[in-house]
Amino acid sequence: MIGLGRMGANMTQRLLLAGHKIVVYDQNSDAVTASRAGGAVAATSVAELVDKLSAPRAVWIMLPAGTVTDTVIDELAGLLAPGDAVIDGGNANYKDTLRRGEQLSHRGIHLLDAGTSGGVWGLAEGYSLMVGGDLDTFRRLEPIFQALAPAEDKGYSHVGPTGAGHFTKMVHNGVEYALMQAYAEGFELLQAKQGDFDLDLTAIAKTWQHGSVVRSWLLDLAVRALEDDPALESLSAYVDDSGEGRWTVNESVELGIPTPAITAALYQRFRSRQEEPFGARLLAALRNQFGGHAVRTSNRETE
Known part of the structure; x- marks a missing residue:
């Protein structure tokens, strides 16, 4: 798993409790140390993480939407082999997912987009998982989703091809x-x-x-x-x-x-997020202009 954060760390812990072997990497070394203390194998780079996994590999990423996800997927594309899979559990825009899925497919690498809900409560309650991508790859990796879901038979599903998971989320x-x-x-x-x-x-x-x-x-x-x-x-x-x-x-x-x-x-x-928004002040001004309605003056004039 790449990009732990709080949610990623909780997911790692839930997988470890279910008996899965997990290799973790994050730019935040404290997050890696905490996961290693829970039983995960630590890696110091994306390349080392991939090297420590057995083929066919499955790499789960939990990263912010946008450039950082592109950067890591580009790196993984050069490290993984045909038959391997990337699972994107972050909140990516589904249009970006479609593009990334096509990029990886040219190398024979599968992309599963796993829309993930559960937040900080997922460790105790389980996660709701909406998974898009190749159905055979989903079935191969289904034990991962079963371990993360509230139960083996509920809280997760294959919702369609690549992009469908993030669209549904x-x-x-x-x-x-x-x-x-x-x-x-x-x-x-x-x-x-x-x-x-x-x-x-x-x-x-x-x-x-x-x-x-x-x-x-x-x-x-x-x-x-x-x-x-x-x-x-x-x-x-x-x-x-x-x-x-x-x-x-x-x-x-x-x-x-x-x-x-x-x-x-x-x-x-x-x-x-707006303090004294301009639009609301204009509304007050218009009522005063056409009807002589009373207005309240702003402290801005005396500041």
Whole structure:
């Protein structure tokens, strides 16, 4: 496995617990040391990692989308042999995956794109794996996916040819954006009425965990967050995005498929990062100009 990080390290540990032999490499030597302490074989370079694997080799990479993944796949293309496989478990854009799959196929190397969900909880709960690529290669490497999944017969599947895994994971993350936004908006409404009804948001969330149509793992995580900090006072309202939601919205535009909930959720994340956004100030200015409506002055004038 190349590129451990926290998620990659947890996946390595889960595979080791299932009895798989794992060779690991990461630019962060501390990550390699930690995995070696758990039973993995350490490598000091990509070339050494490949050399320590038995043919037919399978190299799982967990890297950020973009150039760094291209660089490592280019290096692996020159080191691996026909019949070997690369499994890309990162959140790559499926269009990049199609290109990389074609590049490797010219050398007889298989690319499986494994859309992976589970985050930091995957070690304990197992991962959801959406795998694209050659079916025979998938079947050969299926024990790996079974070891990472919540159970040998659930939580993973071969979803189609190369690119299908990352495409499916992209849509998965778009759905995740919309679900998170719906919970956020609902709890904000509840929080706004706390003064009138003495609402206990944590108790309400716990009630919804059982029997309700909106129960989910995301709701379980909301309960954990509210138990730790009922008013969420320790957090700012800044919400980042890692790119998959943008790709989902772009794809919906290209296909002409409306995705209003996912799109709105993505735009809300953009808005969360803006302080005193210009567009909102222009809205205030327009109301004042045409209707004489009151406006609030900004501290910018006195700074």
